[in-house]
Every structure is written in C-alpha cells, then in structure tokens.
Amino acid sequence: MRSLQLIYVAPVSEESSGGPLPFHHLQPPPTRSISSPSALSLLHQLPPSAIIYSIPARKDGKAMVTPTESSIIMTIDLYYVPGSAPCRSVLLTAKALNLNLNLKLVDLHHGEHLKPEYLKLNPQHTVPTLVDDGFSLWESRAIITYLANKYGKSSSLYPEEPKARAVVDQRLYFDMGTLYQRFADYFYPQLFGGESADPKKLEKIEDALKLLDGFLDGQKYVAGSNLTVADLSLVASVSSFEATDVDFKKYSNIKRWYEHIKATAPGYQEANEKGLDAFKALVKSMKK
Ligand SMILES: N[C@@H](CCC(=O)N[C@@H](CS)C(=O)NCC(=O)O)C(=O)O
Numbered sequence: 001m002r003s004l005q006l007i008y009v010a011p012v013s014e015e016s017s018g019g020p021l022p023f024h025h026l027q028p029p030p031t032r033s034i035s036s037p038s039a040l041s042l043l044h045q046l047p048p049s050a051i052i053y054s055i056p057a058r059k060d061g062k063a064m065v066t067p068t069e070s071s072i073i074m075t076i077d078l079y080y081v082p083g084s085a086p087c088r089s090v091l092l093t094a095k096a097l098n099l100n101l102n103l104k105l106v107d108l109h110h111g112e113h114l115k116p117e118y119l120k121l122n123p124q125h126t127v128p129t130l131v132d133d134g135f136s137l138w139e140s141r142a143i144i145t146y147l148a149n150k151y152g153k154s155s156s157l158y159p160e161e162p163k164a165r166a167v168v169d170q171r172l173y174f175d176m177g178t179l180y181q182r183f184a185d186y187f188y189p190q191l192f193g194g195e196s197a198d199p200k201k202l203e204k205i206e207d208a209l210k211l212l213d214g215f216l217d218g219q220k221y222v223a224g225s226n227l228t229v230a231d232l233s234l235v236a237s238v239s240s241f242e243a244t245d246v247d248f249k250k251y252s253n254i255k256r257w258y259e260h261i262k263a264t265a266p267g268y269q270e271a272n273e274k275g276l277d278a279f280k281a282l283v284k285s286m287k288k
Contacts, residue, residue, distance in 0.1 A: 075102045077131040079121070083279035085180065086140035087128040088272045089236035093144040093229055095267030097152045141172045144229045156226045168223040171215065171230035179208040180237040187244050191286050202246070209251055212238075216253035220260060227265065235261045239276050243283040 078094075078101040080087035094101045106112050106127050113125040122129040122138045129138045130146070137143055148158035159165050186201035212234070215222055223230040238258060241248050249255045262268055 075100050076133075077102045077104055079104045079106045079118070079129040079131070080127050081106055081108055082275035083282050084127055084275070085236040085240045085279075086126075088239075088275045089140050089229075089233040090128045090130065090143050090147070091271035091275070092232040092236060092265055092268070093147050093157070095271045096157055096227065096232065096265065097147060097155065098266075099147065099151055141176055141229075141233055144233060145169075145172070148229055156228070157232075158229050159224065164224055168228045168230045171223045171228075172233055174208075174211070175230070175233050175237055179205075179212060179234070182208050183237065183241065183244075183246065186246070191283060197245070205246055209246075209248055209254065213251040213253045216257045219253075220257070222257065227261075231257075231261055232265065235265065236272055239272060240279060242276065243280040 076099065078087075078090060080090070080103060082088075082105075091101070106118070108127070112118060113122075113127065118129075119125060121131060121136045124138055126138055128140050128143060129136060130143045131137075132146075132150075137146055145158055148155065152158065158168060182201065182204045186198065186205055189195040190197055212222075221227055221231050222234055235258065238248055238254065239262075248258070262273075265272075
C-alpha cells in the first residue's frame with residue numbers, strides 16, 4: 001500500500017499558469033516524472049514509496065496551484081467519517097497547513113472499523129486514524145500536533161516556544177478530558193442509547209463552557225495571539241453542540257470567538273461545516 005504521494009509542481013510563470021487555483025483542480029499525470037533539477041534534492045528527504053509528479057502548467061490554468069517551486073503537496077491517508085468532531089479537527093488542521101489528505105471513508109455503521117485490516121492500523125478502532133508513509137496514528141489531538149510538527153515548522157499553529165506550546169497543550173487536554181468528554185457523557189447516551197437528558201450532566205458542560213469563556217476573555221484566540229491547533233480542536237467540538245440543546249452562544253466570549261474562527265480558519269466551510277451538517281442530519285434521523 002502506498003500511503004504517501006508527493007506532488008511536485010514545476011515552476012512556471014504566472015502568465016502561463018493563469019494564477020493559483022484550488023487543490024481540487026489538480027489531476028496528477030499517470031506517469032512518473034521529475035521535472036526540475038532542484039527537485040532532485042527533495043528526493044533525499046523522501047521515503048522509497050514516494051512518487052514525485054510533475055504537473056506542467058497548462059494554458060487554461062487548470063493544473064497549477066501556485067507557480068513556485070515550493071508548492072509541494074503531501075498526500076497522507078486519513079480514515080474518517082465526516083460528522084465526527086475529532087475527524088473535523090484533523091481536516092481543519094490539514095487546511096491550515098495546506099496539506100492534501102487522501103480521505104478514506106470508514107463505515108462505522110457496518111463495522112468497518114472492527115475488521116482486521118483496520119485493527120492492524122488502529123487497535124483502538126477509532127476514527128480519525130492517520131497513516132503517513134506506514135506510520136499509523138490515532139487520537140485526533142495527537143494527529144493534529146503531529147501534522148503541525150512535521151509539516152508546519154514555519155507556521156504558528158503549534159508554537160515551538162515551550163510556554164506557548166504548553167498553553168496550546170493545556171487547551172487541547174481541556175478539550176479532550178473536560179469539555180468534549182462532558183458533552184459525550186451528556187449527549188451520546190441520549191443519541192445512541194435513547195436515554196433522557198440528565199440535567200446534572202448538562203450542568204457539568206455549563207461549568208466547562210464557563211471555563212472556556214474565561215480563557216477567551218479579551219482574547220481573539222484560545223491559546224495565545226494567533227490561530228493554533230487548540231482553536232481548531234475546540235471549534236470542531238463546540239460546533240457540534242449546535243446539533244443539541246447545549247446553548248454555548250449565551251457565553252459572549254465563546255460566541256465572538258466562534259464567529260471569528262468560522263470566518264477566518266482556512267477552508268472552514270469544507271473542513272468543518274459540511275461534516276457538521278452530516279452530524280446534524282444524523283442527530284435528526286436518530287431522534288425521529
Ligand atoms: N479521543 C478520540 C475519540 C475518537 C472517537 O471516539 N471516535 C468515534 C467517532 S466520533 C469512533 O471512532 N467510534 C467508534 C469506536 O470507538 O469504535 C479522538 O479524539 O480521536
């Protein structure tokens with residue numbers, strides 16, 4: 001199984017490319033090729049399974065992403081389901097890093113995640129699972145920090161300075177162990193077990209939301225002065241509340257932050273909103 005492709009975009013002039021285009025216009029050619037001597041240096045950093053595609057500029061401008069030699073798109077496998085908040089945080093991170101993931105839908109409903117092939121990748125049988133050149137990783141927050149570490153060295157999504165990184169990690173653990181955990185404890189027994197809403201569990205979510213509102217007091221972002229993977233993880237979690245009776249918008253700092261991240265996180269619509277709609281549809285169908 002080839003789990004990593006590298007697409008190398010040959011440098012051309014703006015004129016012939018017609019300017020940058022979204023990734024989905026890319027169609028890798030069927031033949032292997034390396035089109036620039038400087039691309040050869042990249043080969044030394046790549047695993048043997050990598051293939052380099054040279055994508056020539058076309059007059060109609062359809063094959064280009066951006067006309068520079070640094071336009072390198074790594075394709076990494078992501079096993080996922082669209083409605084899942086943990087999966088959506090990975091999609092958001094990939095967008096923010098300009099990474100092109102090879103999406104592999106997992107049919108949880110028919111137990112695809114319990115089959116031996118999947119258990120070999122992830123014995124914990126959860127989505128998301130990332131496979132990067134044979135390296136398999138699960139737990140969404142481990143995945144997003146790995147991606148930022150490996151592919152976002154120059155980005156501020158996961159800062160390297162120890163204290164700044166510690167604050168990002170603290171927010172990620174808060175999301176996993178407190179906010180999203182309390183949401184799961186409250187809502188999933190209702191959704192999947194037909195149980196009635198437990199007001200005590202709702203109160204616990206409210207306590208967590210008050211904490212989040214406090215983190216955001218006077219802040220545009222949840223961990224520091226710029227967008228980080230903590231915002232992307234938390235926005236995937238909090239947006240899921242829209243499908244339920246958990247009213248997070250009554251917390252003014254959360255509401256302001258949520259609207260801001262929705263409007264500014266790269267590729268938000270495709271990476272989170274689409275999957276959120278799928279989650280809302282699932283909730284609607286289960287509640288019938
Ligand atoms: N903490 C995990 C949670 C992953 C998780 O529970 N995913 C659910 C879907 S949202 C799943 O895979 N459920 C199937 C199973 O656990 O067997 C993460 O953030 O990745």
